[in-house]
Amino acid sequence: MTELLFRDDAYLGTATATVVAATPEGIVLDRTIFYATGGGQPGDTGTIRWAGGEAAIADTRKGEAPDEIRHILAEGAALPxxxxxxxxxxxxxxxHRHMRMHTALHLLCIAVIGDVTGGQIGADRSRLDFNLPDGPPDAAAVTAELNRLVAAALPIGTSWITDEEMAARPDLVRTMSVKPPTGSGRVRLVRIGDPEAPIDLQPCGGTHVRNTAEIGALAIAKIENKGKQNRRIVITFAGEA
Incomplete structure (x- = not known):
C-alpha cells in the first residue's frame, strides 16, 4: 500500500518517499502526494528526483492492489x-486548478437539482452530465448560484464513515456513473459549509480547496443535450471561456 498524503493535506506540493518497486509500468512509493486518475479527476504530473537522477512523472495511475499508486515516468527515463x-x-x-475545478463541480451539484450521470475534470474546463427530463437549466441562473456560493466563502472539510455506514446512506451518492471509493473499510466524505449543517456532503476521494472563495469566479461555457434527458453542463473559470 502507498500512504496517500494528499488525502490528509491536498496542499503538499513536495515530499520525500522511498521507492518500493520500479518497472516500466510505473514506480511504486511508500508514500505519495500524487493523485492517481479516478473519479473524473486526472492523475497528477511533476518530477521525481534522487541522488544522481531525475525524471518527469507524466501520469499517475492506480495499481492493482488497494491504495497502490503507480507513478508513470516519461518515455525513456531512468528508473530509480x-x-x-x-x-x-x-x-x-x-x-491546484484541478482542486478548484473539482470543488466547483460539487457546487454545480448544489446549483442544479438532478442525478449526475457522468463528469470530467480538467485544468481549464470541467463538466457534469445531469439527468434532467424537463430540459436544460437556465445558464444565467446556474452561473449566478455558482458565484454566490463561491463568494459565500464556505469552508470545505472531510470526514470518514465505514463501508457499512456508506451502504446505509445511498442518499449521499450524487454521481450515478461513479461508485463511492469503498473496499478499504472506510469512505471519505467531502463536506461544504457548516460542519453541523453542510449544504453538500458526498463521498469523494479527490483533492479540493479549503474554501469556496479559493475557486474564483466561474462561468458556464455551454450546456448541451446529450440524449433525451441528459444535459451536459461545461464550466470554466470566468475570463477563460
Missing part, C-alpha cells in the same frame, strides 16, 4: 532502484 530515497514535486499550478 528499490530502496532509493526520492524527492517528489508536483506540477502545482495544474494540480
Amino acid at each position: 532502484a528499490p530502496g532509493t530515497a526520492v524527492e517528489l514535486a508536483l506540477d502545482w499550478e495544474r494540480r
Whole structure:
C-alpha cells in the first residue's frame, strides 16, 4: 500500500518517499502526494528526483492492489532502484486548478437539482452530465448560484464513515456513473459549509480547496443535450471561456 498524503493535506506540493518497486509500468512509493486518475479527476504530473537522477512523472495511475499508486515516468527515463530515497514535486499550478475545478463541480451539484450521470475534470474546463427530463437549466441562473456560493466563502472539510455506514446512506451518492471509493473499510466524505449543517456532503476521494472563495469566479461555457434527458453542463473559470 502507498500512504496517500494528499488525502490528509491536498496542499503538499513536495515530499520525500522511498521507492518500493520500479518497472516500466510505473514506480511504486511508500508514500505519495500524487493523485492517481479516478473519479473524473486526472492523475497528477511533476518530477521525481534522487541522488544522481531525475525524471518527469507524466501520469499517475492506480495499481492493482488497494491504495497502490503507480507513478508513470516519461518515455525513456531512468528508473530509480528499490530502496532509493526520492524527492517528489508536483506540477502545482495544474494540480491546484484541478482542486478548484473539482470543488466547483460539487457546487454545480448544489446549483442544479438532478442525478449526475457522468463528469470530467480538467485544468481549464470541467463538466457534469445531469439527468434532467424537463430540459436544460437556465445558464444565467446556474452561473449566478455558482458565484454566490463561491463568494459565500464556505469552508470545505472531510470526514470518514465505514463501508457499512456508506451502504446505509445511498442518499449521499450524487454521481450515478461513479461508485463511492469503498473496499478499504472506510469512505471519505467531502463536506461544504457548516460542519453541523453542510449544504453538500458526498463521498469523494479527490483533492479540493479549503474554501469556496479559493475557486474564483466561474462561468458556464455551454450546456448541451446529450440524449433525451441528459444535459451536459461545461464550466470554466470566468475570463477563460
